[in-house]
Amino acid sequence: MPTETFYRLPAAKKQRIFQAAVGEFARCRFSEASINQIVKQAAIPRGSFYQYFAGKEDLYLYVLQEISKEKLKVYSSFTAADSSQGFFDVLEQAIPAIFVWADDNEEYNMIGLRMVQDNSDFMRETISKMSGSKGAMTAIIEEDQKKGKIRQDVEAETILELIQNLTGPLIQEYYSSKNQKAVIDKIKLYFDILFRGLQAKQEEGGRT
Amino acid sequence: MPTETFYRLPAAKKQRIFQAAVGEFARCRFSEASINQIVKQAAIPRGSFYQYFAGKEDLYLYVLQEISKEKLKVYSSFTAADSSQGFFDVLEQAIPAIFVWADDNEEYNMIGLRMVQDNSDFMRETISKMSGSKGAMTAIIEEDQKKGKIRQDVEAETILELIQNLTGPLIQEYYSSKNQKAVIDKIKLYFDILFRGLQAKQEEGGRT
């Protein structure tokens, strides 16, 4: 919720501020991000910043909101894929795509990682408010569970959480690693273990 | 590597400083920890601190070193258990014990979590220097792999890393959660998935 004043600004200036903020929030955690750095980078006077935003949190939420808009487009391209595919298939195909996207949107991605890193109250709240995009994936998992492809004693949400915990550190490793291919191989291995662990037990059978 | 002066200090004073440091490093990440807070808590003048330690990093390494000493005792009680038990058994038994320990040593535990959270260069270095205690676990895993209990296409190190990635966020959740039992159940579920995913494939057989 930036001020009206901000929205009335010429697009170029808005963009400059947005970019500076993205850069800063990608560089370090929210708690360490500095308005000073942002205004310097955006080349706006300090006073102006407070004419546009109530403070750092305000700016952060705005940035997140803007990023979400772009992210949504990417997400839908996966989850909208026709539903004949099971969860494992979708995820397996998604892996390369995730990393391609990670390469192209390093800053956005870093912001996501920093969100998880910074575990302040503010960030916990913010994260819980933002976790809407999981819906489609949840549906796919539950579908597979009905079909007996995935064990039913694990909630779909739990599975997604598990995946998130697994991929988070690896994406981070991906950025800092010299050998990026090795990281991708590792994540494939992780998923392989996961898939195997999640398959419905033979004894239980698939019959509903 | 505190100074000689520090080591010559009366035990009570040393302890007071140590406790204050533990409290601060448990309260927040290394990068956010404040020497000011520590000296205030320990009730020593600011100048004295610099007579004992070169700086925050120096103090931190000292604290870590002290904690390691205590931690080692706990670790050995598990890994020294007679080796007839496989990795899955050891881990399964360890789960409750880990959480008991987590309850008793909340501050030490928090410091460990904060280590992972703070991903500065200093911390990355420090972590890599400290990862010696894995040795025993690695051995158990490799033993199981030879016996055909665990799939051989995953390195022992990778497995441990995977487990660390899984448990890290959960221990954190454990501390902040109202329903601690649910968290333990969740981690048991995680491990169940993991165990299943790590079992040697039937087709491959156990024969070396």
Place this chain on the structure above:
DNA sequence: AGACCTTATGACAAGGGTGTCATTTGAAAT
């Protein structure tokens, strides 16, 4: 041109943190 409203601007106060250093204090040794 004057009035009026919006926006721009940077100096400022306040607060927190770091590392240093000249000086005081303490205790042991001669």
Place this chain on the structure above:
DNA sequence: ATTTCAAATGACACCCTTGTCATAAGGTCT
């Protein structure tokens, strides 16, 4: 008692950050 060395101490200089506010600058409308 005096000397001497180790330790204690807190004021100081410096850095960075945040949020505010009085003032300057720009437009627009009459």
